[in-house]
Amino acid sequence: MEYFKPEQYANLPSNDILSWIFDNPSYDQDRPLIAGLRAAGFEKGDCLNIHSFNDIYYSMIFLATIGAGGVFAGTKSQANTQFELTHHIKTAKVSFLISEPEILDNLVAAANDAKVPASNIWVFNTQGRPLPPGHKSWTELLKHGEADWVRFNDPETCKNTAAARLFSSGTTGLPKAANISHQNFIAQHTVVDEYRTAKYQISRVIALPCFHAAAVPSTHVGALKAGHTLYIMRRFELLPFLEAADKYNITDVSTVPPMAVAIVKSPYANASYLKKTRNGAVGAAPLDKGVQSAFRSIMGPGATYTQVWGMTETTCIATMFCYPENDDTGSVGRPVASLEMKLINDEGKNISAYGVRGEICVRGPTVIKGYFENPTANAQSFDGEWFKTGDIGYCDEKTKKWYIIDRKKELIKVRGFQVAPPELEAVLLSHPLIMDAAVIGVSFKGGEKEKTEHPRAYVVRQPGPASQKLTEKELQEFAGAKLARYKYLTGGVKFVSSIPKNASGKILKRLLREEAKKEIEQGLVAKL
Known part of the structure; x- marks a missing residue:
């Protein structure tokens, strides 16, 4: 067997992200911010970093950055130290920064370390928060009229134009900047959402960090294209998350293992907060089958709660179950459309066969071409178009379900x-x-x-x-x-x-x- 082929291949458009989302119908909320960024000296290829908790305006800044011809990056709020922020700014070559006022100090210090001028820093003072002395509000960028976004409709441009530099998990060393293209984001939505068999109107509470690959595609790109209803939480808090799910009749829940464990082990587990939900997914790390079963039991009648597998380098989801299929075996599902997979041994030899355990390699339109300006990491992680995930897994011959055993190095x-x-x-x-x-x-x-x-x-x-x-x-x-x-x-x-x-x-x-x-x-x- 040369490699595992997906069940189907998707037909992908070649537009830029904003034209793909907004051209039909047309929206203009992002146009003033595009004009403001250009007036501030933001040029094609520049990288803008958002240092913020989740916010309803986050997606607007994400799209305006890309629309101005630039590249988005994001950092995790108060958790980052000055050293980590400096690494992030230098690695992604960030030249413009927008930060919440409460977490501004570390970012300003890191920007100074990275030689980013103070004039390129704006304060994200939403919800009426005061502006710190000596700084300017991001709303100043909205006062320069309107401008159209950078447009294209060419497969090679779509494939090779960066839209974001999202950072790897950092489980084995300092995080690396994954260069995510317009095609990567569009393909992720196409193969995940447009192949979805759910026919109901989807609604979600977004509690995962808006800068992370687990949330960026579905929050800033896919939801706007598909018309999903999103309720944005500043960050995950157990009871407010459950109360929001109940209050807003949420249909779908997106979780990571710590969220799932916290919910099923909480005193609220037997309440009715999630009884209206229909579909749920958990990813980013393996989840115990017992916890998975317990979580499903507190959801609505007939609801599904399945595991997905993916990573920053696959622009989020690589394998999944299609609704309404359920699973209680611990599987992460089957490859999304157009994603090819193979298994290699420690020597890099192709050992692809059902039931055989090996390191999973992936190839397809959702897979990045490489890490930004990191030839050493690219040489280690890529073999041509194949990305070596570092995860050990196997495929069951009868069900075609995939199972992840663990990280190769762990x-x-x-x-x-x-x-x-x-x-x-x-x-x-x-x-x-x-x-x-x-x-x-x-x-x-x-x-x-x-x-x-x-x-x-x-x-x-x-x-x-x-x-x-x-x-x-x-x-x-x-x-x-x-x-x-x-x-x-x-x-x-x-x-x-x-x-x-x-x-x-x-x-x-x-x-x-x-x-x-x-x-x-x-x-x-x-x-x-």
């Missing part, structure tokens, strides 16, 4: 066996006193210990006095009773206040590995 090698952390994490999460968990592999110094890895867990207790009595040994025995002996948590268990994650909910295991390294240097030993 499989724990125990005495010749491969242990997938998500399996151990799922078992730990099934404990009633555990709120969150992450598992990594660690190696201890000395003799045979250095020749194998040991599974080590970092866990967050549920609030309450009962959970505080839970011990390391009890958790080791709890997991050990459910799993093969070689999966025993011989690296030990550490109770922590939180698990480090990126904005989409992926566990930042490199940070845990750094922590474990320090612990080993300080005397941590195997718990055999």
Whole structure:
């Protein structure tokens, strides 16, 4: 088998994004901002970064940036340090910045480090918030008349013109800027939404970060094209999210694993907040089948809640289930239209066959051409048009469903066996006193210990006095009773206040590995 072909290939337009969305019918809300950006010196190819929580005007800035011939980038609100913001600005070659007033200071300092002039910074003071002294409001950009967007209708231009530089998850190192083209965004909507079999009017509450690949295509591009109703939350908060879903009769829910876990483990899980929902999806990281089933049970009658798989480099979704198909096997579905997939081994050899596990490679119109100005990363991650995802998975011959085992670099090698952390994490999460968990592999110094890895867990207790009595040994025995002996948590268990994650909910295991390294240097030993 050369590679796995999709069930169908999509016919894709070659317009720029704004013409594709707005030419029929015509809207002009973005035109004043396009004119303002040009008046401020924003030129074709420039990159504008939004440093903000979610906001109803976010999409307007996103589209105006692209309409002015530029490239969008975004950063995660208060979570970013000055160092991280400087890396982001330099890596994406950001030259214009718009920031909320409450989180402006770090961005101004980072802009100074990156040599972005203060005159190119505007304050996103929506909802009547005061303007900090010495700064100018983004609304000044709306006072320069109107201007049309940069138009084109050519396949090569569509494929090669950047619309956004979205950053990779940063699970293995400093985030890289994925160059997302006009075609990538248009293809993502086409193969996901226009092949959707749901015939009802879709409505969603948007609580995922508006700068992230998990939200950008469906929030700023696809929803406007399809006419979906969106209610924008500033950020995810458990009870307000559930109340909004109920109040606005939400049909579809988009989640990441931390959201799903928080909801099903909350005291609101048995209430009726989600009983009007019809369809749900969870992605960005693996979700335990038990949590998936529990979440589906609190949705509406006959509702679906399935896993999707994708990444920044595939402009979000790569595999999914089409409504109304349900799944309880832990699968991430089947490839979207036009996406080709193959499997390779550690030597890069094609081993594509049903039932065979290997590293998944993808090729298609939603796959980026490369990282922005990063030839080293491109050489490592791309083989021609094939992107090497780093995820280990396989395809079932009978159902054609795909299953993700784990990240290639995160499989724990125990005495010749491969242990997938998500399996151990799922078992730990099934404990009633555990709120969150992450598992990594660690190696201890000395003799045979250095020749194998040991599974080590970092866990967050549920609030309450009962959970505080839970011990390391009890958790080791709890997991050990459910799993093969070689999966025993011989690296030990550490109770922590939180698990480090990126904005989409992926566990930042490199940070845990750094922590474990320090612990080993300080005397941590195997718990055999």
